[in-house]
Amino acid sequence: MxxxxxxxxxxxxxxxxxxxxxxxxxxxxxxxxxxxxxxxxxxxxxxxxxxxxxxxxxxxxxxxFRLTATERINVTVDDGSFEEFNEDIEATNPLQFPGYEEKLKQEKDKTGRKEAIVTGTGTITGNKCVIAILDSHFFMGSMGTVVGEKFVLAVEKAIELGVPLVVFSASGGARMQEGLLSLMQMAKTSAALNKLTDARLPFISILTDPTTGGVSASYASLGDIIIAEQGALIGFAGPRVIEQTIRQKLPQGFQRAEFLLQHGLIDKVVARDEMKDTLGKILELHSVGG
Ligand SMILES: [Zn+2]
Structure with missing residues (x-):
């Protein structure tokens, strides 16, 4: 033995x-x-x-295929209705992590964005909402202090305006270079959503490819309605890590949107060309005060 x-x-x-x-x-x-x-x-x-x-x-x-935040806005939000806020909040290097500033600069130059999340107000098929979009092209959409802060500010904006919150997630998880401060964003974003619930406003969480790690394990899974884009990879740890840990082959399609729907983790799988109409219908059903 x-x-x-x-x-x-x-x-x-x-x-x-x-x-x-x-x-x-x-x-x-x-x-x-x-x-x-x-x-x-x-x-x-x-x-x-x-x-x-x-x-x-x-x-x-x-x-x-993966979209940048700008492309996502273009296919989802009504033309010309998107108004970004808090676009100038930038990350510092709180833990003096070697090379973090250089890497941040590279990501900024590459994407023309200052952080991995874009927040703003806009309308989807005429329904006003606050929208937050994570961009996997910036640091793999990882959640550090700025992503957490901008998310919370977006929640507060939704409460101030009395409109629903729509969030598109695409993330590799917590931002390693900010260590424990990144992990704290999981609690911070989740706690902020309680305020939205108290204000009786819906949070629609859309999981796109990939939604993993600390993002999937916090606010992204707390949507009143959770939608996944067709074919998206959604999970906490990657399939390879799980296979190595449990020493078993994982079933076909494991951690894909369709698999999660079958197992009751999400409410709906929607193809990209139907996403705008689907969101529009949900927002209309939940519109507050017409
Ligand atoms: Zn194909």
Whole structure:
């Protein structure tokens, strides 16, 4: 018995051959990436220009590729209605984490944003709401002190205006470089939502690809209505980490939006081209005072 125990490998191992094949495939994909994109869901190869035209939706299976916050606003909010607030709040380096300032600067230059969340007011099919959008292109949409603070300010704005809160999440989790201060945002954002509940205003949480870590484990799972975009990866730890821990193969489609719907964790899976209308209908049903 003891012998068997000690003979078990500590971690799931990947053979050299598998590693090489994976890298070769990655290189091939990268070489073609300026012209073509491979659908993560169905594997279809799509011409990039086609993809842009189609709001980054796979024409074959409907999978929605990751959007920047600006693209998300364009496909969701009524034209010209979005007014951003608190756009100038920026992160500092509270723990003096080596290299954090440089990395922040790189992310700012790359995206033209100052942080991983954009908050503002706008209308969706004519229904006014406060909207917050996490951008996975900025530091993987990770939640640090600024994301937490801007989220809370958005909740307070919704209460002040007496309108619903709509949040699109896309995040790798807590921001490692801000350590414990990042983890505190989980409690801070969750607590703020209680004030929204007291004000009897709905919080509609939309989980897009990917919503993981500290974000999935805090406010994103606390929506009065939780919607996931088709094909989105949603979970706490990644599938590889779980497989290595429990030493079992995970079922097909594990942590995908559709799997979560089957298991009762979310209310609805919606394709991107139907998201605006769906949100509009929900907001209309919950409109306060007409
Ligand atoms: Zn597809």
């Amino acid at each position: 003891f012998k068997n125990f000690f003979q078990r490998p500590k971690y799931a191992t990947v053979s050299q051959k598998e590693k090489k094949e994976k890298q070769k495939k990655k290189d091939e994909d990268n070489n073609l990436s300026f012209l073509w994109t491979k659908c993560k869901d169905c594997g279809e190869i799509i011409f990039n220009k086609e993809l842009e035209k189609n709001n980054k939706i796979c024409y074959k299976c409907g999978y929605g």
